[in-house]
Amino acid sequence: MFFNLPFIVAALLVILGIITMLIKRNLIKMIMGLALVEAGVNLLLVSIGYRAGGIAPIFTSAPDGVMVMPTVQAMTLTNIVIGIATTALLLSFVMVIYRMYGTANAEKVRKLRG
Amino acid sequence: MMQELLLQNLPALLLAVPMLGAFATPLIGKASGGARNLWAVAIMLATLAVAVLLTAQVLSTGTVVYTFGAETPDLTVPADSGGIPIRIIFTVDAMGAFMALAASFVGLGVMLYSFASASRSTGQNGYYALLLLLVVGILGMVCTGDMFNFFVFLEINSLAGAALVASRVDKGVAVEAGLKYAVLSTLGGLLVLFAIALLYGQYGALNIAVIASRMLFTPLDQIALVMLLVALAMKAGAVPMHFWTPDAYSMAPSSITALLVVASQASLYGVFRVVFTLYGLTLEYATIGWIIIILGVLSMFVGVTMAIPQKDVKRLMAYHAVSQTGYMLLGVGVGLAVLGNQQLLDTYGVIAMEGGIFHIINHAMYKGLLFLTAGAIFYRTGTRNLNQLGGLGHSMKWTMVFFIIGALAIAGIPPFNGFASKLMIYESVFLFNPLLAIIAMVVSILTLASFVKVFHSIFMGPRLPEYADVREVPAPMIIGMALLSLLVILFGVFPQEVVDLLITPAAGALIDQGGYIASVLGGA
Amino acid sequence: MLDAYTLQTGTGFWDPVVWIVVFLVAFLIALAIWLLGEKEYPRDTQAVKPFLSGNVEPEKADVHMRAGNLYWGFTEAMKGYYSRLVPLHTGVLNDYVLWFLGVMALVFVIVGVAA
Secondary structure, three states: OOOOOOHHHHHHHHHHHHHHHHOOOEEHHHHHHHHHHHHHHHHHHHHHHHOOOOOOOOOOOOOOEEEOHHHHHHHHHHHHHHHHHHHHHHHHHHHHHHHHOOEOOOOOOOOOOO | OOHHHHHOOHHHHHHHHHHHHHHHHHHHHOHHHHHHHHHHHHHHHHHHHHHHHHHHHHHHOOEEEEEOOOOOOOOOOOOOOOOOOOOEEEOOOHHHHHHHHHHHHHHHHHHHHHHHHOOOOOOHHHHHHHHHHHHHHHHHHHEOHHHHHHHHHHHHHHHHHHHHHOOOOOOHHHHHHHOOOOOOHHHHHHHHHHHHHHHHHHHHOOOOHHHHHHOOOOHHHHHHHHHHHHHHHHHHOOOOOOOOOOOOHHHHHHHHHHHHHHHHHHHHHHHHHHHHHHHHOOOHHHOOOOOHHHHHHHHHHHHHHHOOOOOOOHHHHHHHHHOOOOOOOOHHHHHHHOOHHHHHHHHHHHHHHHHHHHHHHHHHHHHHHHHHHHHHHHHHHHOOOOOOOOOOHOOOOOHHHHHHHHHHHHOOOOOOOHHHHHHHHHHHHHOOOOOHHHHHHHHHHHHHHHHHHHHHHOOOOOOHHHHHHOOOOOOOHHHHHHHHHHHHHHHHHHHHHHHHHHHHHHHHHHHOOOHHHHHHHOOO | OOOOOOOEEOOOOHHHHHHHHHHHHHHHHHHHHHHHOOOOOOOOOHHHOOOOOOOOOHHHHHHHOOOOOHHHHHHHHHHHHHHHHHOOOOOHHHHHHHHHHHHHHHHHHHHHHHH
């Protein structure tokens, strides 16, 4: 149970983020939901890479023991960077929309439809 | 020596050239706009040349494997890694090379066209840089043999695409389209990453070939499959997840829309790669095949019926793009549904897949061409509203000719390329399930009907007073359109050559999962 | 000889070159018939003007058939279909996300039941 906790939390974060994206009409809050999903995915990645008793793969004066394969950590870092770029882009879109439309409500930002 | 080095590193160059081009473009643009344009087209030409060389290499020597950072590119499994390919590996088989070729060709047409169409707008440095980055994203997706790498290129593709969609703010409407596109593709991308994490957790590998060779199709794998399948199908614009498509396609600059079509098809390639190569025979191919077929039929029918009442010419064409994607899903879905039955696969499964794959390149050509003609009309008249247009056939003769070629090709009228691939789909799908083939033909008729409407309302009728001073578009735009229409005609007149040269190897590469695995892990 | 250009579709075949040749022949026949017609007519008289039962010709912009009027009958006949389909394209971002995740949930169920 304890070792599954990170996975459960990751799934909860993803689900919370998705629910936020579905029920919140404010575009900024939707992007917050997206960030929650991203955090959940990051947590899942990192918890997959966890090995009980493993040591960091730094070879200089490393203690004895099993080293952890750092692939998922690298993936998480990459995803964090991608996430920053995406969030910045999305927020700047919302800024422009708010300036032009005077609202950031998803139900009013719908000039494109039909 | 130099030549050998070049030929050895083609897969890396395919990405390195446009990426270098993208990041150098703003610097050169600081110095002079003309130099930047020359630089951008030179980069695009070089990318196309690399893609052609790479395709030739793949077709003559089989799947090309490229290991980044290894002593030699074909050293996929390091001696001390315990049999796991630890590095990022590009695995370019006939299918990937085919997609790369199509993407870089459309990229070149778009680049030439952009010289004129973007010349009146601000922020051109960023425009060309993002355009090249979008090409990088597409090429990376179709060449990589690594799941995480695939995700990274998917995100490059989405971000560059969304930024370009929003680039002409257009009172905020274009930004609205960009936001919708970006939110959906980011969410889709994150779910793809979630699926990749599930796969990594089970098999301890990211390489497609390694995962494929160990695939057990556990419940977790099924969850990962559905996430990958649905997220990538959404990026490809399959109904009922197509809502972003008309928004983004209609608000992007026309040149970008032509490239966004290819970007969507890179996601479609992702769908095919996942079901055929990653899962292969382990999945319930009949169920998944039917899911893809139903998505395809829905896309075809809903796409075309939504297109008919549209008033915005680009929105109308965007719905047609959704509808045409349905044909590809239908063709390849039929191939998947009979994957385990060698006899049915030989009778019609392979032909259906070839038709679907042939339709990918044909669609990239004629839909790109149509969006470019729509852009040409917008460039001269400043409106996309069909109710306001009319009589342009008198003044924009070249654009009209290109439009006719594109419209007949998309409606599947001989001798243009759309007919050849649709015929292959009709005849093979008819053997699978006659009803599906009949729906496909009805959709084709409705497509023709819809384009008759567009043709009539834009080009026919008397010369209207408000467009009295409209002239033909500048030469670079005509060259860009001519390039694509030349291929539309050539592919239509010599379909069997194209099928033999590119399509049959591509379909074979998708079916041959064992060959893909062996090319990375060594003889199986 | 033309075999190389013939597209094999498994059960059938399609030969664009023959099609183009036939098309060209038909075009030449049509051209020949057209050339048999009257070549000369008075160009600067009433003969070139449209005859609308003696009424004055309306403005060019008024006689052009606009796109909105085309296929009115089709959309009218399919009203039951369109009145349900078009409102689905709401343009609200939440709905887009809902459709995406809804389809994903549906496919989960289908794959789960099948397996």
